[in-house]
Amino acid sequence: MSKTITIIGSGISSLTTAILTLKEGHKVTILEQHSVPGGFLHCFKRFGVRFETGAHYIGALDEGLPFHKLLNYLGVYHEDDYIALDPENTDEYNIENGIYSYCKGYEKNISKITEMFPEFGDEISTYFGEIKNSAVSFPTYYFKEESDQSVMLKYLKMSLHDFLISLKIPKELYDLLIAPCILHGVSPKDLSFGIHSILIDSILVSAHGFRHGGQLLAKRLVDRIEELGGEVLLRKEVVDLEVTDDGKDIKAINCKDGSRYESDLFISGIHPKHVFDMVGKENLKKSFSSRLGKMKESSAFIGAYIILKDSLGINPLRNYYFAPKGVPPYFHAEEIRREDQFFFMTSPQRDIQRRDKFPITIHASCAGETFSGWDLETLKRNDKEYNALKEELFVPIFDQLDKRFPGFKDNIEKVCYSSPLTNIRYNPTPNGSAYGIYHSFENTGARAIGPRSHFHNMYLTGQNTLFPGLLGASVSGLRTAGHIVGIKRILRELEQL
Numbered sequence: 086m087s088k089t090i091t092i093i094g095s096g097i098s099s100l101t102t103a104i105l106t107l108k109e110g111h112k113v114t115i116l117e118q119h120s121v122p123g124g125f126l127h128c129f130k131r132f133g134v135r136f137e138t139g140a141h142y143i144g145a146l147d148e149g150l151p152f153h154k155l156l157n158y159l160g161v162y163h164e165d166d167y168i169a170l171d172p173e174n175t176d177e178y179n180i181e182n183g184i185y186s187y188c189k190g191y192e193k194n195i196s197k198i199t200e201m202f203p204e205f206g207d208e209i210s211t212y213f214g215e216i217k218n219s220a221v222s223f224p225t226y227y228f229k230e231e232s233d234q235s236v237m238l239k240y241l242k243m244s245l246h247d248f249l250i251s252l253k254i255p256k257e258l259y260d261l262l263i264a265p266c267i268l269h270g271v272s273p274k275d276l277s278f279g280i281h282s283i284l285i286d287s288i289l290v291s292a293h294g295f296r297h298g299g300q301l302l303a304k305r306l307v308d309r310i311e312e313l314g315g316e317v318l319l320r321k322e323v324v325d326l327e328v329t330d331d332g333k334d335i336k337a338i339n340c341k342d343g344s345r346y347e348s349d350l351f352i353s354g355i356h357p358k359h360v361f362d363m364v365g366k367e368n369l370k371k372s373f374s375s376r377l378g379k380m381k382e383s384s385a386f387i388g389a390y391i392i393l394k395d396s397l398g399i400n401p402l403r404n405y406y407f408a409p410k411g412v413p414p415y416f417h418a419e420e421i422r423r424e425d426q427f428f429f430m431t432s433p434q435r436d437i438q439r440r441d442k443f444p445i446t447i448h449a450s451c452a453g454e455t456f457s458g459w460d461l462e463t464l465k466r467n468d469k470e471y472n473a474l475k476e477e478l479f480v481p482i483f484d485q486l487d488k489r490f491p492g493f494k495d496n497i498e499k500v501c502y503s504s505p506l507t508n509i510r511y512n513p514t515p516n517g518s519a520y521g522i523y524h525s526f527e528n529t530g531a532r533a534i535g536p537r538s539h540f541h542n543m544y545l546t547g548q549n550t551l552f553p554g555l556l557g558a559s560v561s562g563l564r565t566a567g568h569i570v571g572i573k574r575i576l577r578e579l580e581q582l
């Protein structure tokens with residue numbers, strides 16, 4: 086029977102859920118607080134250049150691979166929207182002990198790393214072999230209708246750290262293999278090997294960037310939703326959820342502009358702390374409120390959007406990661422320290438090979454309380470102290486980049502910065518955390534929050550219910566839709582694509 090569904094937020098997870106439920110005949114309305122749809126898919130223009138906010142990199146997109154299948158299934162895949170990254174040097178990690186560049190393909194990485202650590206060839210092969218075994222065991226990654234859950238659970242329960250320790254490898258090799266933790270922002274002791282394996286597999290099998298920006302994918306998803314009869318309403322900030330008298334269901338959603346939406350089902354694609362705040366503590370189970378309160382947040386980021394006068398040999402088809410003091414022991418917002426700063430640099434225009442006017446984006450970790458002296462209500466664009474702090478935080482980063490690319494600082498023609506407050510303004514998360522909740526063991530796998538909530542007619546979706554990343558968030562949308570329309574058939578159809 087056709088149901089009415091209201092979805093909060095228009096991130097890739099919400100848009101995915103919308104299409105999959107619309108395809109089954111449900112009626113869907115999405116409420117988005119921003120003036121553009123897509124959440125972290127949205128782009129902005131500065132200095133005449135399009136910059137990404139949170140969509141620099143896409144894994145598993147070659148034909149037949151999971152993201153390719155999923156986007157095709159949603160009806161939004163267009164080959165020209167994407168550009169393959171440099172297969173020889175996709176991800177360059179500048180860590181304490183040197184530089185390692187991941188390339189495309191398992192075998193090549195095994196050979197490259199074995200050349201660096203010739204006595205540990207077996208251990209290196211074991212690591213990558215287990216990454217593959219683990220990744221293929223997830224039925225919502227390499228889509229499968231039937232699967233042996235016990236294999237997946239084995240990998241979900243094991244930490245990346247414990248697995249690497251069991252290999253008895255030297256510290257330098259350990260450091261190299263945990264370097265990609267910078268990419269997902271969870272430290273190896275807190276991280277499930279299973280979750281790590283999906284990320285590593287997705288970038289080893291294929292790595293792409295957006296040719297025309299993540300915003301085009303958002304547009305294609307919205308167009309598809311509208312084609313299927315759904316609607317995406319912008320500037321609709323949800324501020325309150327009404328609960329039925331018996332406390333078992335959500336009755337309606339209220340927006341800041343006074344509009345009210347009733348429906349059969351509700352789906353939240355926003356941070357769970359925010360949505361349950363709107364429900365009100367009195368309507369939540371005590372144990373659940375306490376769990377939410379204890380959930381740690383991922384690190385907040387600061388950003389620099391730069392035009393260089395010269396490309397300085399920076400490859401627009403490569404991502405650069407820096408952890409000068411090594412991968413930090415803590416990644417979550419409460420404990421990340423200024424001296425543990427890590428950052429990554431990407432090119433917002435992958436296919437522009439001009440040497441002059443070369444745009445780059447840098448995102449860096451930001452210690453918890455750094456911007457606590459300001460709030461969005463009172464912050465002025467020309468606040469001198471606020472602007473000076475953003476500049477100051479980038480001084481060690483630019484120093485580091487000057488070592489890797491001599492002349493970097495002298496070649497900065499234009500630069501503007503973002504802070505965690507920018508994140509709060511455009512895509513609200515508590516304290517501006519970049520990836521939402523901290524995706525440790527406690528918050529992923531069987532212990533992940535959602536897709537079901539304790540309200541019968543309300544579901545959760547998004548990076549907070551699974552794992553950050555466009556693929557992770559989109560799969561979370563699939564899982565949420567699966568709870569409403571049945572997941573088996575979707576998985577079967579995806580498997581057969």
Ligand SMILES: Cc1cc2nc3c(=O)[nH]c(=O)nc-3n(C[C@H](O)[C@H](O)[C@H](O)COP(=O)(O)OP(=O)(O)OC[C@H]3O[C@@H](n4cnc5c(N)ncnc54)[C@H](O)[C@@H]3O)c2cc1C
Pocket residue numbers: 093094095096097098099116117118119122123124125126138139140141142143144321322323324354355356386448511512513519520546547548549552553554555556558
């Ligand atoms: C700096 C940065 C770089 C990243 N780089 C990459 C990358 O290269 N590759 C990759 O795969 N992933 C990357 N990610 C992660 C990826 O972008 C996210 O995991 C993913 O986009 C999250 O999707 P989502 O659907 O969970 O929600 P979001 O994209 O967070 O969308 C949530 C939406 O809800 C809206 N909303 C919030 N509150 C309300 C409200 N009260 N009422 C109505 N609407 C509301 C927001 O405006 C937003 O549109 C990056 C993230 C960041 C921050």
